[in-house]
Amino acid sequence: MRVIIGSKNPAKIEAVKNSFTNQYIELSSLDIPSGVSDQPLSDEETIKGAINRAAGALREGSGDIGIGLEGGVQETNHGLFICNWGALAAKGLEPIIAGGARILLPEEIAARLRTGEELGPVMEDYAKKKNVSKQEGAVGVFTNGLVNRAEMFTHVMNLLIGQYTYQQKQNQIES
Ligand SMILES: O=P(O)(O)OP(=O)(O)OP(=O)(O)OC[C@H]1O[C@@H](n2cnc3c(O)ncnc32)[C@H](O)[C@@H]1O
Numbered sequence: 001m002r003v004i005i006g007s008k009n010p011a012k013i014e015a016v017k018n019s020f021t022n023q024y025i026e027l028s029s030l031d032i033p034s035g036v037s038d039q040p041l042s043d044e045e046t047i048k049g050a051i052n053r054a055a056g057a058l059r060e061g062s063g064d065i066g067i068g069l070e071g072g073v074q075e076t077n078h079g080l081f082i083c084n085w086g087a088l089a090a091k092g093l094e095p096i097i098a099g100g101a102r103i104l105l106p107e108e109i110a111a112r113l114r115t116g117e118e119l120g121p122v123m124e125d126y127a128k129k130k131n132v133s134k135q136e137g138a139v140g141v142f143t144n145g146l147v148n149r150a151e152m153f154t155h156v157m158n159l160l161i162g163q164y165t166y167q168q169k170q171n172q173i174e175s
């Protein structure tokens with residue numbers, strides 16, 4: 001089975017590798033545009049980005065499965081949460097979607113995002129190190145390393161693959 005992930009971000013690629021443990025897959029990565037802003041500002045926009053990347057990966061990579069993993073933020077009465085969404089696209093199927101962990105961002109970071117900055121660079125500035133989004137991510141920084149970005153996306157991947165295999169099983173029973 002050929003699986004294409006629509007991003008070159010190593011944390012996302014690692015999550016896909018971690019999750020297909022029961023099947024042999026041929027994995028490749030393509031930098032697929034999300035079709036939404038670089039910093040999605042709602043669940044809806046983040047979901048749209050994940051679906052666009054999954055569909056784009058399936059199409060451009062001519063694989064069996066396309067995966068899109070997208071990070072964003074969502075405003076609430078409690079403050080600004082990071083949100084993470086994944087989508088799995090396969091021929092003849094409606095895209096499968098799943099959401100990941102969410103935690104509140106500290107107010108000093110939230111304020112910068114509300115004025116239009118992107119979380120990736122803001123985190124580099126805050127943590128005083130490069131490539132936070134390719135490594136532990138904001139989620140890793142604010143959970144003291146207990147849940148890093150790859151791990152968080154691995155959970156999203158398992159939710160996607162689990163739903164996909166369930167649907168396949170149901171289709172077999174019906175046919
Ligand atoms: O190359 P791509 O796949 O675009 O990788 P990216 O790191 O830009 O990832 P996203 O577009 O999915 O993420 C949107 C923004 O949120 C940032 N980000 C960093 N850590 C995050 C986390 O733990 N959760 C959500 N977003 C995070 C990320 O760097 C981006 O600025």
Ligand SMILES: [Mg+2]
Pocket residue numbers: 038
């Ligand atoms: Mg991005």
